[in-house]
Amino acid sequence: MCLGIPGQIVKITDETRLMALADVSGVRREVSVACVATPDLSDLVGEWVLIHVGFAMSLIDEDEAAKTLEALRGLGEAQETLEAMADGAAALEGSQ
Amino acid sequence: MRYVEEFRDPIAARGVLAAIGKVVDQIGATAENPVHIMEICGGHTHAIFRYGLDRLTPPGIEFIHGPGCPVCVLPMSRIDECVDIAERPEVIFTTFGDAMRVPGTRKSLMQAKADGADIRMVYSPLDALEIARRNPDREVVFFGLGFETTTPSTALSIQQAAREELKNFSVFCNHITVPPPIKALLDDPHMVLDGFVGPGHVSMVIGTHPYDFIAQLYGKPIVVAGFEPLDLLQSVLMVLEQIRDGRAEVENQYARIVPEHGNPVSLAAIADVYEPRPSFEWRGLGEIDASGLRIRPAYAAYDAEEKFGVGYGAGPRIVSEPEGCACGQVMTGRIKPTGCPQYGTGCTPEMPLGALMVSSEGACAAYYQYGATEDAVTEAVQ
Ligand code: SF4
Numbered sequence: 001m002c003l004g005i006p007g008q009i010v011k012i013t014d015e016t017r018l019m020a021l022a023d024v025s026g027v028r029r030e031v032s033v034a035c036v037a038t039p040d041l042s043d044l045v046g047e048w049v050l051i052h053v054g055f056a057m058s059l060i061d062e063d064e065a066a067k068t069l070e071a072l073r074g075l076g077e078a079q080e081t082l083e084a085m086a087d088g089a090a091a092l093e094g095s096q
Numbered sequence: 097m098r099y100v101e102e103f104r105d106p107i108a109a110r111g112v113l114a115a116i117g118k119v120v121d122q123i124g125a126t127a128e129n130p131v132h133i134m135e136i137c138g139g140h141t142h143a144i145f146r147y148g149l150d151r152l153t154p155p156g157i158e159f160i161h162g163p164g165c166p167v168c169v170l171p172m173s174r175i176d177e178c179v180d181i182a183e184r185p186e187v188i189f190t191t192f193g194d195a196m197r198v199p200g201t202r203k204s205l206m207q208a209k210a211d212g213a214d215i216r217m218v219y220s221p222l223d224a225l226e227i228a229r230r231n232p233d234r235e236v237v238f239f240g241l242g243f244e245t246t247t248p249s250t251a252l253s254i255q256q257a258a259r260e261e262l263k264n265f266s267v268f269c270n271h272i273t274v275p276p277p278i279k280a281l282l283d284d285p286h287m288v289l290d291g292f293v294g295p296g297h298v299s300m301v302i303g304t305h306p307y308d309f310i311a312q313l314y315g316k317p318i319v320v321a322g323f324e325p326l327d328l329l330q331s332v333l334m335v336l337e338q339i340r341d342g343r344a345e346v347e348n349q350y351a352r353i354v355p356e357h358g359n360p361v362s363l364a365a366i367a368d369v370y371e372p373r374p375s376f377e378w379r380g381l382g383e384i385d386a387s388g389l390r391i392r393p394a395y396a397a398y399d400a401e402e403k404f405g406v407g408y409g410a411g412p413r414i415v416s417e418p419e420g421c422a423c424g425q426v427m428t429g430r431i432k433p434t435g436c437p438q439y440g441t442g443c444t445p446e447m448p449l450g451a452l453m454v455s456s457e458g459a460c461a462a463y464y465q466y467g468a469t470e471d472a473v474t475e476a477v478q
Contacts, residue, residue: 002166002245002457003139003323004297017256032222034252035361050300050353053192053242054220055249057362058300058353070104071324075142076456081219084193088219091190092226096216 004050004057005072005081006065007031012041020044022051025069025078029085031056054088102147103325112329117154119336125156132158132288133335134281134429136274137295138165138457139323145462147325153332160429163277163381164295165457166242166270167194169427171377172417174270175200177406181237181268182213184404188231190224191239193217197454199418221253221267228257228265237400241270244301247389248362251369254391254398268400268407269391272376274298275306276387282314287428291335293328294320296350301366303358304346311344322350369395373408379451380417380424423450426459433460440464 007022007029018034018041032055033044048065049056060068072078090096103109125131135141141161144150150159163169175198182189182205189205196206196217209215214234218224221238228236240250250267257265274295281287294307299320310318317338321331331349338345348354369392376388390408391399401407417423421443422436433439433452443449445461452458456465 002137002164002242002297004245004300029219030222031220032249032252034365035248035359037361050297052245052297053249054222055252057245057248057297057359060353064352067104067324071143074102074325075139075146075323077139077142084217084219087193087217088223091216091218091223092230094214094216 003072003075003077004052004068005078006048006060006068007051007056008065009033009044009047009049009056011045015041020056022049022056024051024085025082027082027085029054100152105326109326109329112326112333113152116157116329116333116336119333119340120154120156123156123336123340125154127155130156130158131290131336131339132160132429133291133293133332134160134162134289135293135328136162136164136278137298137323138168138455139297140293140295140321140328141165141459142457142462143323143325143328145466148466149325149328153329157332157336160289161426161459163281163378163427164243164274165452165455166246166272167198167455168423168451168458169272169378169380170195170198170241170270170451171379172199172201173377174407175204176202178205178239178268179203179208179213180406181400181404182208182215184235186235187214188227188234188236189213189215189239190218190227190236191215192219192241194455195239195241197448198451199448221250225253225257225262225265228262232264234264235403236265238265238267239270240267243272243274243295243298244366245297247271247370248301248359248365251365254369254395255365257398258395263397266398266400266403267391269370269389271370271389272378272387273372273389274302275309276384277378277381278310280381280384280387281428282310282316284428286430289316290339291316292318293331293335294318296320296322296327296354299348299350299354299358301359301362303356304348304354305356307346311346315344317344317347319347319349320354322353368392380427418449421450423452426452433463436460
């Protein structure tokens with residue numbers, strides 16, 4: 001929850017609500033890009049971001065993303081975050 | 097040097113460790129007379145134990161584990177209030193999974209769920225918003241907790257709910273801020289603190305200036321750090337160099353992520369939705385002035401405390417801690433986790449008694465998980 005996880009923006013899903021699809025270690029999830037929004041949102045596609053509880057909080061470069069992910073794996077936090085994302089998806093269906 | 101091999105760059109780590117050893121000698125710090133460095137962030141606590149940094153660094157450095165794990169500092173009364181809200185039949189209570197096992201006086205959220213309350217673990221407040229959209233006949237409450245890293249997410253979610261005029265979404269706000277507890281610890285005459293390693297991701301939101309008082313008013317160094325092991329070692333070195341040189345400054349080791357002035361969009365959302373509470377209770381530390389946030393009256397429709405009449409303002413508050421628990425003493429660095437009589441017996445990660453055992457960012461759980469041995473850790477700080 002406290003540490004962000006790197007993800008790559010795949011596409012913009014909702015211009016008005018500032019939402020985008022991100023790829024986080026192979027898992028796709030919708031995130032808010034409000035905190036990193038650019039005048040033309042499509043500029044974000046392909047960018048790496050640090051994602052905290054579903055919000056892209058900072059733009060990072062690819063090398064930083066790789067290093068951060070490795071550090072998160074070392075702490076077991078990467079797995080925990082991916083499980084939390086799966087929990088979130090199940091919660092929408094009410095199937096926990 | 098058992099753990100150095102695990103580093104991404106072991107050679108660089110050896111270099112920094114050698115430099116740390118040199119500065120510790122220059123300061124004249126020893127095991128009997130160590131420098132006390134507090135890592136504020138729970139993520140850092142976890143990394144220190146995971147990589148054995150406390151054992152790799154010279155005995156002249158004593159790490160004090162700070163209050164920077166939001167799950168660990170949640171008071172029992174707030175968990176009780178969560179359970180009260182969650183047990184209402186109309187409510188779908190949504191929370192980060194980390195909070196499920198925190199003990200309350202009656203039960204944890206996990207137990208409440210087992211007893212039939214509709215409690216759902218979500219990854220993001222955005223999930224809670226979506227559940228509200230899909231269940232217009234239910235009241236969806238999100239358990240908002242965390243420091244400045246997660247505060248923008250609930251602020252932006254509340255703003256979004258307001259734009260959509262969602263009537264069935266609210267936040268039970270337990271957001272807390274990093275600087276006030278640091279001030280409280282610095283004001284505590286029993287605390288011995290020589291410098292700080294500052295939180296990286298919190299600072300990404302708030303920038304580095306909120307820590308100016310630590311250097312300017314209290315004359316202590318603070319270095320904002322990333323959470324890779326090498327980041328941490330470098331930051332410890334920077335703190336030590338300041339101590340050696342008699343400097344007290346706010347330095348930023350994590351400048352690649354942390355802008356000096358923080359993230360403007362996040363700060364604007366926080367300021368729009370939240371205001372400081374007069375005080376807020378921290379498990380083990382008690383009430384701390386202006387350390388928590390509440391939802392501004394303009395957004396009262398999204399405030400679960402208002403909606404359900406629970407929490408601050410709803411009556412006198414009882415501060416309770418679990419029987420026999422030494423969380424407060426651990427949290428203020430007075431004893432090590434192993435000094436608590438419940439450690440490993442009455443309190444384990446499977447059956448936590450105190451909140452420091454609940455999350456891997458809590459000092460007790462980190463000790464337990466990475467097998468800190470009795471002999472290395474029983475000495476009290478004072
Ligand atoms: S061992 Fe358990 S009860 Fe004791 S201080 Fe740690 S968390 Fe609290």
